[in-house]
Amino acid sequence: MSLSAVPRAGVGVLARARLVAALDDAAPLVILHAPMGYGKTVAMAQWARGTAHRGVWMRVRDGGGEPRPFVQQLAAQLVDAGLLDDGNPLRTAAETLAVDDDPWGLLARGLRRRPGLIVVALDDGDRLSDATVRGLIDLLADVPELLVRVTVRRASLFTEPSLAVLVDAVIVGRGELSLTASEALELTGDSQAADQIVAGGGVPALARMLTLGDVGASGANVEQAARSLLRLRGGNWDDAFVAFLETVAVADALDVRLAEAISGRSDALRLLETAEAEGLGSWETPGPRDSTAVFVFSPFLRLAAEESLRRERSRPEVREIIRRVARWELERGLAFSALRRAAEIDDASLVDEVLRRHWNELLTYRGRLTELFAHVPLLALRTRPLVAMVLAIVANASGTQRLRALEYFGLAIYGARMQRASAPPADRVLLRAIETTSYRVSGRSGALAAARDGYRALQEMDAAERDRLGRNEPTVYNQIGTSLFYGGLTADALDCFRRSTAVSDAKGLFAGLQGLALTAGTLAVTGEVGESREVIDEALSRAWPERWVDGYPGSFLQLARGFSALEGGDPDAADAAIRILDAHRATIEHWPLLTHLDVLIALARGRVGSAHAVLANALRTQQARHATSELTLSRLRHTRALVLLAAGDAAGAERVVAKDKDPVRRGVSLGRIALAAGDVEGAVRVLQASAGMAASARIESEHLALTVGALALGGTDPDGARRMLDRLAVVLEQRALLVPLAMVPANALEAIAEVAGDPDVQQLIARAGRIGMIPATRRRVQLTPREIAVADELTRSETVAEIAAALVVSPNTVKSQLRSLYRKLGVSSRVDALRALAALDLPGSEH
Structure with missing residues (x-):
């Protein structure tokens, strides 16, 4: 048995059994530490080829020294070596690490999932950052099944004297790596040369040089000696x-x-x-x-x-060589190394090609990406939208660089707009996706227009053109669809999300899982909860990369689960689903929807104060974010109105929504406010004004539930109210909804219960009542003493003549006072007046 991917043994390599024995030590960490030329890699390769353990040889790639890319590379090599089973979370490390801030936790979970000891042999450990070295040392303490062998040239955390306090480690230093006299003799076959090698420090590389010719090198300066190799013009080298x-x-x-x-x-x-x-x-x-x-x-x-x-x-020659190397690395999937070389020679088209093909994978490098383009002036980024977009995503994810992220988003928008006119179809769509994402996340207007144009372009492209989008095609669908959703074009958004899933399934990609999540969430938010539950079940039956389900990619899935639970009458389960996303609230763009659901859950639990606190905290925390499309602002206004109405501030709620531009949503909120106050006539008026207008299934259901409430509370047509209630029950059952009924004010919900005939409908109303969110409000109406007297008599007398006789006034006087009373109560009939009076505190009245 041996490790996977160990380099092939070179010709005439000296066998060094004592170093192999040192590497075979039972210690979890063995470090070969010496300058260049001491044969560290050769010795470790000899051991790796003959060890009885299983594991991988890993040469740290360019840019792979930070924790995320290091863990991603190690995971990929473990997969290639066949050392991970299908359910191991490390199999999807690249996807997980694009959204997860804990690469070591992922690595630990993955290593624990496999049986037996596993060895990682790290060549060129000097490429590891201090953070990565610390992470490895901590990992060795946490995962006893792991053994690490590493070669380093320089002093580092691997060679700190206090390392033994943290982990059992063996350091094989320069003295042990130096050739002994017998080894030098075996290598050269010349005792005089062997003595010279030992006298020069026993450096294996120097021994090789001396066999080729006198390079004037000594063990004190191996690197200088190494450079002299290429100046040799004799011996075996021409x-x-x-x-x-x-x-x-x-x-x-x-x-x-x-x-x-x-x-x-x-x-x-x-x-x-x-x-x-x-x-x-x-x-x-x-x-x-x-x-x-x-x-x-x-x-x-x-x-x-x-x-x-x-x-x-010459510089042009060097530039061309580096470009060819970068393109080769790009084809081999060595994305960061290719990107670094392309940036080094400032080849903008090659930089864009690397980013276009390996967008998600490169996001793992985060800070390294920022370093890579630190020299690029901001004005130059106006012509580099892909670079600006990547830098914007990296800055936005930090939570502390929001202003810089907004600046980068603005540059991405400008660059994409300037380039798309002359771009081929696939590039135009990608640029539109960049535009719409930048507009949406930075809160600028224009996201919907860019998304609609991108969506049209996608529909017009043939399969070959769409294939040019490569692995980014499902991500493009997701981003364009998200902007369409926030722009109110739900059907087009759902089409994008479903296409994302279909493309991903066909190409074996993971971005389609986010498409599933977005589909489930969109259906739940818009009120098609029954259909959403089917998508939730499908999504949960799939294997997700770690941290996707509870991170940004799965955020709409958790939103869907929260709505589904609440519509099932279980606010506790809804809360458990939505709490999964708490760690991402500071940076996630979907915070208005999450906040709205938080408010509904609090109201369903009868915790009006909590609802107010949740909303206030979200608005305060997110005030620096400018993701405020008109639809988002509208949602927030109506969420705030709900909280105010539940707290008894009907006037405040009315002020918040009175000027909202969405006539149906405005009508629903104003109808709810009127009903809570017992103003049946006012509720009917605003609801009728918006009846029949296009709206989501959820808003339509709320509109219908409030209309039933107005009919029932009015009391003039109980049969009509009952027929409409039966229709409402069918709609709610078809859509698996309960919340629209629970949002009917308590006084109207009680009236609905009184007219219900079907036992199943009565049970539905009872379930809604258990999570009822809006109590009836008691308006304070200022009445004159004579109006109070008329109101008092109205509860006992049937006719105007009876009231006039009781008050010793003329019938005309009573009629005048009744008109004034009805106007202040907002009603038009005696029945409505009696209902309104029952809900009022009248100054100077016992009623």
Whole structure:
């Protein structure tokens, strides 16, 4: 047994059993620490090929030294090695780490899921950041099944004297890595040369150099000696081979095809095999003649070659070589390394191509992305919308750089707008997706127009054009659909979300899971809860990357689950679903919907004060965010009106919604306010004014429930009220809704219960009453003493003549006083007046 992906042994490599034994120590951490040239990689590879343990050899990639990309790379190698079962969370590490802030927790959970010891051999550990080293050390303490072996050149946290306090560690230093006299003799076959090697510090790389020719090197300066390798013009190396090395070793790794392309040598395979024989690098498995094989150069050769290349070649030549290396890395999926090289030579089109193809994966690098483009002036970002968008997402995710994020979003909008006119269809759609996302998240107007244009373009594109969107196609559907949803175009939004899921399923991607979540949430928010529950069940039956279900990608799924539970009459279950997202409230764009559901849950529990506090806290926390589309503002206004009405402030609630631009939603809120006050005539008036207008299933259901409440409370047509109630019951059952009925004010809900005939309908009303949200309000109406007297007599007398006789006034006087009384009560009949009087506190009256 051996580790997976161990480099192939070079020709004539000295076997060093004592170092293999040191690496075989039972300690969880063994570090090989020495400068370049001491054979650390060779020794660890010898051990890795013969160990009885299972695990992976890992060469830390360019940019992979931070925790997220490091864990992502390690997870990918564990998957490639077949060391993870299908349910292991590390199988979807890239997707999880795009949204998760705890890479070490993910790695620990994944490693614990597999049986037995597992070894990770880390070559070139100097590329790891301090944060990553600390994370690894902590991980070793938490996961006893893990063994780590690492090579480092420089002093670091791996070599701190106090390391033993945290973890059982063995450090194999320069002295142990130096060649002994017998090893030097075995390597050179010359006792005089062996003595010279030992006297020079026993450096294996120097031993190799001395066998090639006198380079004037000593153990005190191995790196300088390494650079002299490329200045040799004798021995086994000719000028052509040196020139080849200068060119190809600029890459961390490469295959034969790339070596041929950048060197112009058709015999690149032979030259790479020569480099292997000279100890300058090794082949990653499989063998060199396999088309997928990759040659990895020794670190000191890369350093020497790149320095020599930049010194000996013109800038255009160097730029072209780096571009070809970057394109090769892009095709191999080495996204960050390709992006770094493209940024280094300022190749904007290549930078855009890398971002377009590996958008989500690159978000894992976060801070490194910011560093990579730190030199780009803000004005230059006006022509680089993809770069601006990535920087905006990174800044927005931090929670502390909101203003900088808004600045980047603005630049992304400008750049996308300037470029899209001349862009091919796929790029135009991508630019529109950038625009609409930037507009929406930054709260600027324009999100809906960009989304509608992007949606039309998607519909007009053929399959081949859509394929150019690559792995981003479902994400484009999700972002455009989200803007359509917030713009009120629900049917188009749902079409986008469903297409996202279909495309992802066909291509084996995960973004379609977010499409499922968005579908479920949209259906629940708009009132199609029965259909939403079917989508929720499908979504929960799927395997999600860790932290997606309870993070931004799954936020609409939790929203859907919350609405579903509340519509089932269970505010506690609704609260449990929505609390899952608390960690993301500071940065999530869906906070108005989450806040609205929070308010409904609090009202359903009878906690009006809590509802007020939840809303006030959300508005205070989010006031720096400007994600305030008109539809969002409308939702927030009506949420606030609900809280005010539940607290008894009908006048305040009316002021909040009176000027809302949505006639149906405004009519529903004003009708609810009127009903709570017992003003049946006013409720009927505003509800009739908005009847028949297009609205969501939820708003239509609320409108119908309030209309039934007005009919029942009016009391003039109980049969009509009962027929409309039966219709309402059917609608609510079809849509699996309960909340629209629970939002009918208590006095009207009681009146509805009085006219209900069907036992099932009575049970429905009882369930709604248990989570009833709006109590009846008691208006204070200022009446004159004579009006109070008329009101008092109205409860006892049937006719105007009887009231006039009782009060000793003329019938005309009574009629005049009744008109004034009805006007102040907002009613038009004796029956309505009696109902309104029962709900009032009248100054100076006992009624």
